[in-house]
Amino acid sequence: MLDVYIAKSIVTMNRSLPEATAIAIRDGMVIEVGSLESLQPWLIREDYVIHREFESSVMVPGFIDPHLHPAMAAVILPMHFITAMPWSLPWRDVPATTSPEGFDAEMTRILSEIDDEIAIFWGHHDLWHGDMHRERIDRVAPSRPAVVWNRSFHELHMNEACMKYLEIDESLAAARKQVDWQSGRFYENGLGFAISRLNPFILADDRFRDGLNRLKEVVHFGGHTTIGDMAVGLFDFERELKESSAVLGGDDTYFRVEQVPHGGVVTHGKTLDESLAELSRLEAESGPKHRFRKRIKFFADGAFFSQLAQLLPPGYLDGHEGEWLMVPEVLETKLREYWNAGFRIHVHVTGDRAVELTLGMLEKIQLETPRVNHGFTLEHMGYATPEQLAWAKSLGVSVSANVYYLHELSSRYAEMSVGYERASSMARLGTAFNEGLVTALHSDFTMAPAQPLLNMWVAVNRVNAQGEVMAPAEALTPEQALQAVTLNAAKILGIERETGSLRAGKRADITVLSEHPLEVEPMSIRDIDVVATMFEGKVRMNTEAH
Amino acid sequence: MPTQLTLIGGYLGAGKTTLVNRMLRAAHKPFAVIVNDLGALPIDEALIETRSAAMVTLTNGCACCQIGADLSLQVDRMASRGFDWLVLETSGVARLSRLMVQLMQLPGIQVNSAMAVVDGLRIEQLLENRWVSEIVEDQLNAAQLIVATRAFPDWRFTGSLWHQRTKFLEAEGALPDWIWQTEKAQVVPSPKGSNKADFQHRAVTVNPSMDASDLERFIVSNPQIQRVKGFASLSGQRYLIQSGLGYCRIELSEAVGIDGVQFIWTGSKAPAFEQITSPPE
Numbered sequence: 001m002l003d004v005y006i007a008k009s010i011v012t013m014n015r016s017l018p019e020a021t022a023i024a025i026r027d028g029m030v031i032e033v034g035s036l037e038s039l040q041p042w043l044i045r046e047d048y049v050i051h052r053e054f055e056s057s058v059m060v061p062g063f064i065d066p067h068l069h070p071a072m073a074a075v076i077l078p079m080h081f082i083t084a085m086p087w088s089l090p091w092r093d094v095p096a097t098t099s100p101e102g103f104d105a106e107m108t109r110i111l112s113e114i115d116d117e118i119a120i121f122w123g124h125h126d127l128w129h130g131d132m133h134r135e136r137i138d139r140v141a142p143s144r145p146a147v148v149w150n151r152s153f154h155e156l157h158m159n160e161a162c163m164k165y166l167e168i169d170e171s172l173a174a175a176r177k178q179v180d181w182q183s184g185r186f187y188e189n190g191l192g193f194a195i196s197r198l199n200p201f202i203l204a205d206d207r208f209r210d211g212l213n214r215l216k217e218v219v220h221f222g223g224h225t226t227i228g229d230m231a232v233g234l235f236d237f238e239r240e241l242k243e244s245s246a247v248l249g250g251d252d253t254y255f256r257v258e259q260v261p262h263g264g265v266v267t268h269g270k271t272l273d274e275s276l277a278e279l280s281r282l283e284a285e286s287g288p289k290h291r292f293r294k295r296i297k298f299f300a301d302g303a304f305f306s307q308l309a310q311l312l313p314p315g316y317l318d319g320h321e322g323e324w325l326m327v328p329e330v331l332e333t334k335l336r337e338y339w340n341a342g343f344r345i346h347v348h349v350t351g352d353r354a355v356e357l358t359l360g361m362l363e364k365i366q367l368e369t370p371r372v373n374h375g376f377t378l379e380h381m382g383y384a385t386p387e388q389l390a391w392a393k394s395l396g397v398s399v400s401a402n403v404y405y406l407h408e409l410s411s412r413y414a415e416m417s418v419g420y421e422r423a424s425s426m427a428r429l430g431t432a433f434n435e436g437l438v439t440a441l442h443s444d445f446t447m448a449p450a451q452p453l454l455n456m457w458v459a460v461n462r463v464n465a466q467g468e469v470m471a472p473a474e475a476l477t478p479e480q481a482l483q484a485v486t487l488n489a490a491k492i493l494g495i496e497r498e499t500g501s502l503r504a505g506k507r508a509d510i511t512v513l514s515e516h517p518l519e520v521e522p523m524s525i526r527d528i529d530v531v532a533t534m535f536e537g538k539v540r541m542n543t544e545a546h
Numbered sequence: 547m548p549t550q551l552t553l554i555g556g557y558l559g560a561g562k563t564t565l566v567n568r569m570l571r572a573a574h575k576p577f578a579v580i581v582n583d584l585g586a587l588p589i590d591e592a593l594i595e596t597r598s599a600a601m602v603t604l605t606n607g608c609a610c611c612q613i614g615a616d617l618s619l620q621v622d623r624m625a626s627r628g629f630d631w632l633v634l635e636t637s638g639v640a641r642l643s644r645l646m647v648q649l650m651q652l653p654g655i656q657v658n659s660a661m662a663v664v665d666g667l668r669i670e671q672l673l674e675n676r677w678v679s680e681i682v683e684d685q686l687n688a689a690q691l692i693v694a695t696r697a698f699p700d701w702r703f704t705g706s707l708w709h710q711r712t713k714f715l716e717a718e719g720a721l722p723d724w725i726w727q728t729e730k731a732q733v734v735p736s737p738k739g740s741n742k743a744d745f746q747h748r749a750v751t752v753n754p755s756m757d758a759s760d761l762e763r764f765i766v767s768n769p770q771i772q773r774v775k776g777f778a779s780l781s782g783q784r785y786l787i788q789s790g791l792g793y794c795r796i797e798l799s800e801a802v803g804i805d806g807v808q809f810i811w812t813g814s815k816a817p818a819f820e821q822i823t824s825p826p827e
Contacts, residue, residue, distance in 0.1 A: 193652055196622045268603065321680055324639040327558040328677045357677055 002026050002048035003537065004039065009516055010059040013487045013501035023059065024048070025508040028536030032504050057531050058516045060482060061501050062225025062255075062509030063452040064489035066400050067346075067379055067442035070229055070248070070257070071240050073218065074211030075202055076122065076446045079149060080114070082106045083123035085465070087449065090217035097123075100130035107140045107148075118145040118162060118201050125151045132157045134184030147198070155187035156194055166197040208239075212247040215445075219255055220540060222450045223530035225509035228258045228442075228493050230346060230379065231297045233265035245290055254535035256289045258493045260346060263298040263334055264326065272337050293494060296338050297346045297379070299325035301354035304382040304405055305447065307417055309351030311383065316418060322351055332361045339365050344375030344494050346400075350382040359388060362395050372396065375494050380405075380444065382426050383418075389428065389435045398438035400492045403427045404448030407458045411466040423470070429459055429484075430474035440489040441481070456481035456517065457526035478518045478525065510534040548656040549625045551632045551649060552577075555685045556663030557672055558638035561695035563589060565663055566635055570597050577631035578602075578624040582617065582640065589635075600624065621652050639681050642688035662689035666773065669694075747810040752778035753824045758785055758796045761822060765789050768817040776807030 003025045010020040012033055024031040024039050026046075032039055042048075081087055082103055087094040097103050103124065111119055119141065124132055137146050137159035145162035149155075163169070163184065170181055179190035186194035201207070219227055232240055248257055261282070267275045282292040302308025302323035310322035325348070326334075335358075338345055347358050355378060362376060377398045378384070382405050384392075392399070406427045414423035432439040441459060443450045459476045462469055476484065490500025499507045514529040532541045554562050566579055570593040579589055579601040594601050602620050617634075624632055632655075636645060642660055649657050662685040672682045686692060752761060758780050765774055765787075774789035777799060786799035787807055811817060 196652065199622075321641075323641070323644075324678070324681070327638040329558055330638070 002046050004048050004050045006052050006055045007059045008056050013061050014503040025537045030506050030508050033502050054512050058513045059510050061486040063223045063485050063511050064226040065224055065443050066228040066489045066492040067230040068445035070215050073215040073446050074208050077211045077214035078207050079120045079122040080110045081123050082121050084125045084128040090221035098128045103129040120147045122149040123151050124148050157184045218450050223511040225255050225535045230260050231262040232259045233262035254540040259292045260295045260297045263296045295344045299348040300358050301351050304350040310353035311351045312353045336365050346377045346379050348379045350380050352383045352385055355384045355388045359391050386431050389431050393435045393437050399432050400440045400442050401427050402444050403441050403459045407464050410464045410470045425471045428474050429476050433480050438488050438491045440492045441484040452485035453528050454526045460522045508537040548654050549630050550658040551655050553634050553660040555636045555642040557682050560663040560665045562635050562663050577633050578629040580620050580634045582637050641684045643684050660689050661691040661693050662686050663693045666694040749806050749808045750819050750823050752822050754779050757781045764822050765794050770811040770813050773810040777805050
C-alpha cells in the first residue's frame with residue numbers, strides 16, 4: 001500500500017527535482033517524489049491512499065541536528081524557565097519576562113503550582129530582571145528552598161531556606177572566593193561548590209528520566225527526525241545508554257539518535273584493540289533508532305561560552321589564555337589511531353588556534369595514510385580564519401557550526417572578549433560554503449535552542465540579540481541554510497544515503513512547515529510553525545506534543 | 547578539620563602516576579586518588595587494595611563548565627567515605643593556577659600541597675613547544691613543589707623561571723628523584739623511606755682532541771651515567787651532547803657559547819672523567 005501525500009510544495013534538496021507537490025511512501029521509504037500526474041506509473045500498479053491534510057503546508061526533508069547532548073538537556077529541562085527571550089518549549093510557551101517585577105511574579109506563580117523539593121528557576125538575566133539576591137528570593141519563597149540559575153548557567157543565587165536545607169552555613173560559604181554569602185550568590189568557580197550540594201537533587205534518577213522525556217518533546221517540537229548525540233558518555237556512559245534507550249527507544253519517539261561516543265571516555269584505560277573491540281560491539285548491538293557507527297568524538301580546546309577557546313594572536317582583549325581539553329599529543333595519537341582504523345572523526349574546536357592545531361595534525365596524518373570521504377568534522381567552529389577554511393577544504397574536512405554563538409554572544413564578545421572584527425565574524429559560514437566545505441548547523445542543545453528554523457534564521461540574517469547585523473558578507477542564502485540543517489547535517493553524521501533529502505529510495509523523513517522557508521521574508525523564517533514531522537513514514541502532528 | 551588535598555600537576559608523561567604509585571607505597575595512611583587525565587596510565591590497583599585506598603576517574607565533565615561539577619561531586623563523595631586525604635592527579639594540560647582557584651571553593655577542602663611534576667629530559671623541549679609552553683610554565687609557576695623525574699634537569703634551562711627562587715631539597719621516601727621547593731611552599735610531604743636516590747653531578751670540559759665517537763663510547767660504557775648535557779668542541783667542530791636513559795645524541799651545533807658538559811650519575815663509582823678531560827699541561 002502506497003501512502004501519497006499532497007503538499008503545497010515539497011522542497012526536496014535534490015537538485016534534479018528541487019520542488020514537487022506529491023510524495024509516495026511505502027514501508028517508511030520514499031517511493032517517488034513529483035506530482036500526482038508524474039506518480040501515475042506507481043499509482044496504476046499499486047493500491048494507494050491519498051492524504052490531503054498537508055495540502056496547504058510545505059514539506060522539507062526532516063530536520064537533522066547533528067550535535068546536541070541529551071544527557072545535559074536532561075539535567076536542565078526539569079528546571080522552571082523564566083527567560084528574557086521567549087523560549088518555546090513543547091509543554092509551555094515561555095513568554096518573555098522582561099522586568100524584575102515580572103520575574104518575581106513568575107516565581108510566585110510557579111511556586112504555587114509545584115511541590116518540588118527544591119524549586120529551581122532558570123533564565124535570570126541582570127539586564128532585564130535586575131539584581132538577584134537572597135532576600136529577594138526569600139520574599140517570594142520565605143520557607144521553601146529555591147534556586148535562581150542565571151541564563152549563562154555560570155551563576156546562581158539561593159534563598160535562606162535552600163542554604164539551610166543544603167546545610168550551607170556562613171562559615172562554610174563566606175570565606176570562599178566567588179561566593180557572596182550576603183546575597184546568596186555563587187558564581188564561576190563558586191558555582192562548583194553550590195553544584196556539589198545540589199547534585200543529589202539535580203541528578204536524581206526520576207528527575208533525569210523526566211528530563212530525557214522532556215528532551216524527547218523538545219526534539220519533536222523543533223521538527224527533527226534525526227539527532228546526533230555528539231559525545232555519548234559526556235556524563236555517564238552506561239547510564240546514558242540505558243536511560244536513552246528506555247526513554248527514546250519506543251514507537252512514540254519519532255526520530256533516530258545517531259550516537260557518537262566521547263573518545264576520551266570510550267578509550268580510557270583500554271588498549272587500542274580493546275577500544276576498537278568495544279566500539280565494534282556497540283555498533284553491532286545498536287538498533288536502527290539508536291545507532292553507533294564508526295564515528296568518534298574528540299576535544300581540542302575549551303568552551304566558547306566560558307571564553308576558554310584557544311585563540312591565535314592577538315588573542316583575548318584581557319590577555320587571558322584558553323584551555324586545551326585534551327593534551328595535544330594525546331589528541332594527535334588518538335586522531336591517528338582512529339583515522340587508521342577508518343573512523344569518521346569529530347573534533348570539538350571553538351577557537352582558531354585549535355583549528356590550526358587540528359588541521360596541522362590532520363595534514364600530517366593524511367600524508368601518512370591518505371583517505372577519501374573520511375568525514376573528518378570540525379565541531380562548533382566559533383572562530384576560524386578564511387585561510388583555515390581553504391586549508392580545511394583541501395584536507396576534505398567538514399564543518400558543523402554553532403551559529404547561535406553569533407546571535408547570543410557577538411555583541412558582548414565584541415566589547416569585552418575579542419573586539420568587533422573577530423566577534424562579528426564568528427561562525428564564518430559564508431566563507432565555508434564558498435570554499436565548498438560540507439557545512440551544517442547544530443544547536444549543541446542546551447547551548448542553544450534546538451530549533452533548526454531559528455538557527456537558519458540566524459545564519460541567513462546574522463542578527464544578534466541586540467539587533468545588530470554582524471558581518472553580513474558571511475550570511476547564508478535561505479537555501480544554503482536549509483541545506484545546512486538537512487542534507488549537509490546528514491553528511492556530517494555519514495547518513496546522507498539514507499536521509500537528508502527527499503528522493504526515491506531514501507527514508508521518508510519529512511518536516512511539515514506552515515510556510516515556505518525559501519520564500520518567506522528572511523526575517524520571518526523563525527516564525528514558521530512546525531506543523532508535523534514524519535519519521536520513516538509515520539506522522540506525528542505537532543499539536544500532539546502536550 | 548578540613549579534608550587535605552594534594553594536587554599533582556604536570557604535563558603528559560612527566561611521571562604523575564608514578565609519583566602517585568610511590569606515594570601509595572610509602573604513605574603512612576590511606577588516601578583517595580582522583581584522576582582527571584583520561585590519557586593517564588593506570589594507578590596500580592594492587593596498591594590501592596593493600597592500602598585501603600580508593601580511586602575514581604573524572605570524565606571531562608561538562609565541556610561547558612569544564613570539570614567543576616564532576617570534580618566537586620567526587621571530592622564530596624570521597625570525603626563522605628571517610629577519607630581525610632585526597633590526591634588529585636590532574637590532566638596534563640590543566641593550568642594549576644586555575645585549578646587551585648577552583649579547589650579553594652570546595653567545601654571542607656584545604657589544598658595542602660600543589661606539585662608540578664616535570665620530566666627532566668623533556669622539560670626544555672616543552673617550554674619551547676608552540677602549543678603547550680604557556681601551560682607548562684603555568685604549572686611550574688603555580689606549584690609549591692616542583693618534582694623532577696627521570697633526570698636532573700640542567701640548572702641553566704630554567705633560565706629566569708626558577709633559579710632565582712628555588713632551592714634543592716634532598717629527595718626522600720616516596721618522593722621521586724628530585725624536588726624543588728618554591729617560595730610558595732607551605733607543606734612539604736616527606737614520608738620516610740629507604741629508596742633514596744644517590745645522585746651526583748659534575749661539569750667537565752671535554753678534551754678538544756677527542757672526536758665525537760670517543761665521547762659517545764665513554765658515555766655508553768659507563769652505565770651509572772643517567773644524564774649528560776652540554777656543549778663540546780671536538781676535532782675542530784662544536785657539538786651539542788644530550789644523553790639520557792636509553793639514548794645518546796651528539797650533534798653538530800651552530801650555537802655559540804662556552805663549552806662544558808654536565809654529567810649526572812648514580813652510585814659511589816664516579817666515571818673516570820680523566821679519560822675525556824684535557825690532560826694536565
